[in-house]
Amino acid sequence: MTNPADDASFAGGAAPAVTGRHHAPAEHGAHAGHAHDELSFWRKYIFSVDHKVIGIQYLVTGLVFLLVGFSMMLLMRWQLAYPGQPIPVIGKLLHGIRIGEAFITPDGAMKPDFYNSLGAMHGTLMVFLGVVPVAFGAFGNYLVPLMIGAPDMSFPKLNMMSYWTNFLGSVMMISSFLLPGGAAKSGWTSYSPLASIADQPGTLGIPDAWPILFTGQTWWILSMVFMITSSLLGSVNIIVTVVQLRAPGMTWMRLPVLVWVQFITAYLLLLAFPPLESAAIMQFMDRVFNTSFFSPEGLIVSGLPLEKGGGGSVLLWQHLFWFLAHPEVYVLILPAIGIVAEIIANNTRKPLWSYKSLVFSAAAVGVLSFMVWAHHMYLTGMGIKIAAFFQTTTVLISIPSVVIVTALLISLWGGSIRFTVPMLFAVAFLPMFGIGGLTGIPLAFNSISLLLHDTYYVISHFHYVVAPGTIFALFAGVYYWFPKAVGRKLNDFWGRVHFFGSFICMNGIFMPMFLQGMGGMHRRWYDGGATYELAKPLLHYNVVISWSAFGLLLFQIPFIINFIYSAFKGPKASDNPWHATTLEWNTPTPPGHGNFTGPVTVYRGPNEYSVPGAARDYSPQWEAKA
Amino acid sequence: MSAEVEIPYTVTARPDTGLYSAKIGIWLFLASEAMLFGGLFSSYLFLRMGAGPGLWPHGLLNVPVGTLNTAILILSSVTVVMAWAALKMRQFSKYRRWMATTIGLALVFLGIKLIYEYPQKFGHFGAYIKPEALAKYEPYLGNNYLASKGLSRRVEITGHLHSIHLEAGTADKPKFEAFIKKHDLKEEHGVYVIEGKEYTSKIQKELDSLKGSKAEYEVKLDAVNADPTNPVYDSPSLWPAKLSDKEAKIDKADIRWAGMFTPEHSSFFSVYFTITGLHALHIVGGVVVFLYFLGPGSALYKRNPEHLANRVECAGLYWHFVDLVWILAFPLFYLL
Numbered sequence: 001m002t003n004p005a006d007d008a009s010f011a012g013g014a015a016p017a018v019t020g021r022h023h024a025p026a027e028h029g030a031h032a033g034h035a036h037d038e039l040s041f042w043r044k045y046i047f048s049v050d051h052k053v054i055g056i057q058y059l060v061t062g063l064v065f066l067l068v069g070f071s072m073m074l075l076m077r078w079q080l081a082y083p084g085q086p087i088p089v090i091g092k093l094l095h096g097i098r099i100g101e102a103f104i105t106p107d108g109a110m111k112p113d114f115y116n117s118l119g120a121m122h123g124t125l126m127v128f129l130g131v132v133p134v135a136f137g138a139f140g141n142y143l144v145p146l147m148i149g150a151p152d153m154s155f156p157k158l159n160m161m162s163y164w165t166n167f168l169g170s171v172m173m174i175s176s177f178l179l180p181g182g183a184a185k186s187g188w189t190s191y192s193p194l195a196s197i198a199d200q201p202g203t204l205g206i207p208d209a210w211p212i213l214f215t216g217q218t219w220w221i222l223s224m225v226f227m228i229t230s231s232l233l234g235s236v237n238i239i240v241t242v243v244q245l246r247a248p249g250m251t252w253m254r255l256p257v258l259v260w261v262q263f264i265t266a267y268l269l270l271l272a273f274p275p276l277e278s279a280a281i282m283q284f285m286d287r288v289f290n291t292s293f294f295s296p297e298g299l300i301v302s303g304l305p306l307e308k309g310g311g312g313s314v315l316l317w318q319h320l321f322w323f324l325a326h327p328e329v330y331v332l333i334l335p336a337i338g339i340v341a342e343i344i345a346n347n348t349r350k351p352l353w354s355y356k357s358l359v360f361s362a363a364a365v366g367v368l369s370f371m372v373w374a375h376h377m378y379l380t381g382m383g384i385k386i387a388a389f390f391q392t393t394t395v396l397i398s399i400p401s402v403v404i405v406t407a408l409l410i411s412l413w414g415g416s417i418r419f420t421v422p423m424l425f426a427v428a429f430l431p432m433f434g435i436g437g438l439t440g441i442p443l444a445f446n447s448i449s450l451l452l453h454d455t456y457y458v459i460s461h462f463h464y465v466v467a468p469g470t471i472f473a474l475f476a477g478v479y480y481w482f483p484k485a486v487g488r489k490l491n492d493f494w495g496r497v498h499f500f501g502s503f504i505c506m507n508g509i510f511m512p513m514f515l516q517g518m519g520g521m522h523r524r525w526y527d528g529g530a531t532y533e534l535a536k537p538l539l540h541y542n543v544v545i546s547w548s549a550f551g552l553l554l555f556q557i558p559f560i561i562n563f564i565y566s567a568f569k570g571p572k573a574s575d576n577p578w579h580a581t582t583l584e585w586n587t588p589t590p591p592g593h594g595n596f597t598g599p600v601t602v603y604r605g606p607n608e609y610s611v612p613g614a615a616r617d618y619s620p621q622w623e624a625k626a
Numbered sequence: 627m628s629a630e631v632e633i634p635y636t637v638t639a640r641p642d643t644g645l646y647s648a649k650i651g652i653w654l655f656l657a658s659e660a661m662l663f664g665g666l667f668s669s670y671l672f673l674r675m676g677a678g679p680g681l682w683p684h685g686l687l688n689v690p691v692g693t694l695n696t697a698i699l700i701l702s703s704v705t706v707v708m709a710w711a712a713l714k715m716r717q718f719s720k721y722r723r724w725m726a727t728t729i730g731l732a733l734v735f736l737g738i739k740l741i742y743e744y745p746q747k748f749g750h751f752g753a754y755i756k757p758e759a760l761a762k763y764e765p766y767l768g769n770n771y772l773a774s775k776g777l778s779r780r781v782e783i784t785g786h787l788h789s790i791h792l793e794a795g796t797a798d799k800p801k802f803e804a805f806i807k808k809h810d811l812k813e814e815h816g817v818y819v820i821e822g823k824e825y826t827s828k829i830q831k832e833l834d835s836l837k838g839s840k841a842e843y844e845v846k847l848d849a850v851n852a853d854p855t856n857p858v859y860d861s862p863s864l865w866p867a868k869l870s871d872k873e874a875k876i877d878k879a880d881i882r883w884a885g886m887f888t889p890e891h892s893s894f895f896s897v898y899f900t901i902t903g904l905h906a907l908h909i910v911g912g913v914v915v916f917l918y919f920l921g922p923g924s925a926l927y928k929r930n931p932e933h934l935a936n937r938v939e940c941a942g943l944y945w946h947f948v949d950l951v952w953i954l955a956f957p958l959f960y961l962l
Contacts (some may be wrong), residue, residue, distance in 0.1 A: 009818070154635075154651065156633065190742065236654045236655055239654055244640050270661075271661050273661075274661035275668075276656050277665070278665030282900060289888070289889045290827070293896055297678075309891060309893070309896075310883070311681060312893060491708070593631055
């Protein structure tokens, strides 16, 4: 089915003024331009099928949810540092609104159930509504078609559906706070049988006759089903796009590392998420139809035997959950590695060290990530033999991970490094991810895990990977591709303020947690350990951590203002401001619907910087060899 | 339409992969679906391996009807291929006939499942006997006989619930009277009767909460409980269980857990209804897609018959997968 008009404009594309599709940079301000297009505002910016618009939608909603999830943690951090004391300013405000009475005491302190809700929702929001939508949804959507020289994704309409399913699930998840009893409280892991029996009508101020379908935990399950559907649509789209729509000359080994890791991530999402969906379906059955998938016989709850048929398995939930949730960790980290790799190559002005080992290691991580899930379950008594197996695979997966970090580290060697803002974040990623990764190795071992399980050590370990690790990489990516996506540059000075402030605060938050964790402090204490003798010598760290967290919020303000201000008022960017080599820089700025103005052919690898004998220190993929 | 970008390889194959995009897409989708049902089937294994002696029931499902449904689904997989082949040969009226047949077969499958099989289960009663009371119900369970033959024991009495005879006993008076009033029960010599037709899991829960009351379940027994020492029942029969004329009275005090064959009744029925229910949803999804391709979607034939053929091929691949899930589910639930 060839529409001649479309075909001509895609292939020929030299006359943007005629089709009105490819905007010249000058006319594409924030609002200018859409008058020239046949599409209405709604079809162009809201229900768009353009992968770039969808990518930006993912980015903005993802960043908003990151901020919301972070704010939840700030409330919790106040409670941990100053247990039972009224939350300044916000406490009274929250109590003032009608729904807030259930969460906050009259003098403005936090109730325990609200703390539990915040804990569960912080994890859920950060992982499923924040980092994945930004790392995979935003960067994958925006960059993959551009980097492989495709006009769009293979299935643009599915792409739009993917975003809106995600949006629906996100809204449902966050609005579950408004339900009687509040949002889910069983941790982001939603372990059954606790989660199967939590938020029952008749408890927590939920009316007796209230349908269990409209309770926090049930909505958690339903929103997760939306998220899973969205990630299914997104991952199918990315994989098919990479397989089918690579431009002529774009062979597999010429793909930028970022495309490779998005491709591998898509496989992880495609195959790891559905078992969680099946677990979610079963937990839904347990809650709504009173089945006993996860409830063993003779379960006693609050001193009374649970009236259920029984015969279920507690470990079943954990297995299915972690079968998703461990690959999910790599879903969080792999796109970050791709972003960092692109930025390091660009700012060291030399090719990545051993592109191939990066690609194959990322693939090895992808495969192995399916075989390590039960290292989250050493304490469940699943058996020494099973533990030994997962201990071995977990140690194995650290090999390709270390290869990746090493390759990126060696890539710095001998480069004439430009410390631009994206590069600052990308370079900081390496030691942060390194600390996160190396502190994970002790946790791989059954015996040490017995001591450290569920302590702040674990919290610190995975936050080093995800917060100063992945989120720094995401910031790096935002600073790096902002000029291409918006056509304007972000302010450099405030970018540096954002970086150094965040860098110090992040370490102020997570470094003391290692000490607290090794001292035995448990991650789910509502009072931050105030009533525990063993925590006494470590309590003062709570204050350090909490104030670092408040400081971290402070240092996000320059970013937020910079982001919004520069989108409208920033200095105009040229088509290739970083002198980069990958295909996305060979488009008008910002790229119009259909991306490229002419046919794309690829002549060389992705990171050919400082090629000996070349006229410039970068040789773009789209330029034929002389 | 004019502002849409032309995406390559939606209809024609990319030379180096040899495939059009949607075909890769549908295979990836099916891989994801395989993981979804894989999760559920592993749960089946987990629950079955973890079930205590006698707690995994056999012979409660209707094998001949299940076999018929299997045949119907396999047949529909053939007809959907015929529909695709007709399109490839550009025989549009034949395509429509085969497509309509496929939809018809799918609807018959759904009808049998949702109108016949499910309601039959919802109307069947079972009571798990407490371990300490098993000996009392020996005439209906035949555990001595089973033990002598080295077979695993029976712990459940099944059949049709005739009625429940309820007495106040030492139960909390106002609570008991409220229960009587709520369900408008008639008294005969201090005994209240709940008809089997009116019994639901909700009533069962209310009964459970009336601590101290006495209740007796009158059950018209399944043939196996009427004659438990008959060697015919040593292994589950492929023919559907028959109801006997015999009745049994079961004291509520001896029951660990009782109810109709709904998802909450036992692990077996939980996983049975979940997997077959999700499978039925997939059938419904397939029917919706097929109806679209038969109706409004078939307009594409005039513009680009190959594109329609591709779409039907993808839908057909999905249909085969749904078929395959059933082919796994059928032996797991009905036969093994």
